[in-house]
Amino acid sequence: MAKLKARMPCEEMLPFTFGTVKLDETNLGVMTSVMALGEDAALSSALSDAHGVGFPKANRTLGNAGGPRCIWFGQRQAMLIGPAPDDRLQVYAALVDQSDGWCAVTVEGEDVEHVLERLVPVDLRRMHFKRGHTARTQLGHISASITRTGSQAFLILVFRSMAASLVHELSQAMRAVASRRGNG
Amino acid sequence: MRLDCPICGNRDRREFYYQGDAVMLERPAPDAGAAAWDGYLHLRANLAGETRDLWQHEAGCGAWLVVTRNTVTHAIHTVELASAVKEALR
């Protein structure tokens, strides 16, 4: 069989910077959708035993960049990022490999909240939305998962097919914010 | 208009999809007869006042919700998980 070349969803589109804000693609590696079947508590302890991160509460993430990470992803759903899922989890959750299904970007910089407030109908300011907080919401018209990863940084996930639309929406908002600052 | 999703918190209306009367949770028995099924499928009261409707937090957690609101005053009284409402009907 022909050897196919792996291609990132935002390849040749990123990175770029406007004003104080930088947008770049983030390679998250293995991503597994974890949908609870029985008790959430049993699933959480099985996840902790296998990967060192439990099942997150609604609107929260567990773990950090680099290590295993679990991002809440909807009603009784989370995305396990990093390790391939341990087989023992199958008793507690439906597991689906979605590694190639998502486009992940990191947007960061001083004006990042001003960029996102033009696109996202959730208050993402630091006083309300702290590091480790996450939201399923919309970015423009795109269904998205948005997580704060730092004081001026967010991880944004959208369906892979939405990669170009995501880059377009963010670039427009980044340009607009930069031009208001007078450094576009 | 904003809705208090029991899972996600207070969110903008654009994240939600409207389905219709929450009577859809009270499906008649298969042998309930033509009149019961006709009412369940087709007949809606269309009251001016308090209504109970099904909404889905489509762009959020994905949960189906029962929203009790007043079509005259636009007040929203309760937002409950449809799964919990259905459980209570059993």
Ligand SMILES: [Zn+2]
């Ligand atoms: Zn919700």
